[in-house]
Amino acid sequence: MSGGSDPGAGGSAVALGGLSVVRGPSLVDRVREWLPAAILFVGILAFWEVAVRVFSIQQFILPRPLAIFEQWRTHLPELNSAAIYTFGEVIGGLLIGVIGGMVAGLVTARYAMFRDSVMPFAVAVNSIPIIAFAPVFNNLFGLDKQLSKMMVAAALCFFPVMINTVRGLLSAPAPAIELMRSYAASNREIFLKVRVPAAVPFIFTALRISATLATIGAVIGEYFGAPKVSLGQYIVTYTSYLNFERAWAAIVYACAMGIGLYVLVVVTERLVAPWAADRASQAG
């Protein structure tokens, strides 16, 4: 029995019956793919360092990368604890928002009644700046509690996940459903074999957005009040002391968190739904 595709298999292109088939990139291909971006990144850092020195830019306008690195090394334990605290909020918020959004999406897609009433509302809510509620959430769930920031992060993720779940579950074209009906398939089979797999790429798109939004939600939530050992308060505190190198060290953590989660989602998508990623890379 032939399973799905095997993106991990080596070999770049296999010719079969006159049709060349992309079998997933090899390690060398992957390195080659990432190399330009890596070089650019290092180049930008070097340019930044040199530019700040040559034009003698004040540290409160733009600190040097090496100065930030120095601060990071000096305050490593403190920064690590702050990052762990914030990361807990990000993950908690992601879990609440994503699970909540998926459940709400499932219910909405299942019942036409909800579809007609809830969807326009969800789309409208999705376009308001939910982050504006951060101080309110702090008040609601406790200024010094991780829960209040989790809820900000969750609120940011909830609507994109819900909307994409609904769109994904309803994305199967009418002939696909008719095909299943022609096999006398049950509604359960139609749901599991057609609607859910069709929704997977939509949900991953929402997860990619959510990874970024949850990080934003947690850090911004902390700006409005949180314990001292949190990235948001760390940034706010050292900015007010005009110690920008130290604030930047915390900002780098927040950036790494957002990028790391994003990459994790992309890698997971390649494993769980290779068809969506393969197809996208083919089309591109």
Next chain:
Amino acid sequence: MTESAATAPVVELSGVSKTFRSTTPGSTPVEALTGIDLTIRQGEFVSLIGPSGCGKSTLLRIVGDLTSVSGGTIRVNGKAAERARRDRDYGMVFQAPVLFDWRSVQGNVELPLEITGRPAAERAARAKAMLDLVELGEFTDHQPWQLSGGMQQRVAIARALALDPALLLMDEPFGALDEMTRERMNLELLRIWERTATTVVFVTHSIPEAVFLSTRVVVMSARPGRITEIVEVDLPRRRDVETRELERYFELVTRVREALRRGEGNSALGGQARVRAEGLSA
């Protein structure tokens, strides 16, 4: 009546009509089909041809129990259409291949076998055999989107044949293909039809395709959708590239074309009368 098994009716339609009622209040219901009488016997290849809006696809979907009738009776394999669908008596091919990207080519062909609960080994063997039949045996492990349009449609045909259906319902299956691929697919379909001995109902708007493939061409016209003429195709049963050069082939193409034109003339008049009537009521 002396009916041998070989000529048993597979599809019997009598007085079938279909009216679509719009959900918009106050709008007039659309009469998609009216007074359809048609019997299709086992082993026949019947094409439904007509202008868009003549209800040919609707008629096919009625046979497949994907749309209900508003009036008249329909029997498939001697039973109600719904019963026939539940018994998986037919295979369906749409204009789009409708292959699932999350399944390999073989996985797509196995889908109907999975739903009927066949064991894995049997599924694999059957899917492989069907893919061999459509000459895609080498492509079992490919992903659907790696195949060309014509190959994708052949996978769809293999999938439709997987349950060994008595009836193959095809809704403009080659409509999206280029002319050369379409002609090659026509030959391929005839070869499969000969080998599987299924009955085929084939919706098309290509006159040459209808004549080349069919044992009978059902000519339909629009507003309201109805059968205006049935053309028996008395070409030799075994057809190949040379069939398209036979004088009889051209005669039949002309007959179907004229039948279509006659039907169109009628409905154009009917349409005018309707517009006038609607104008009065408004």
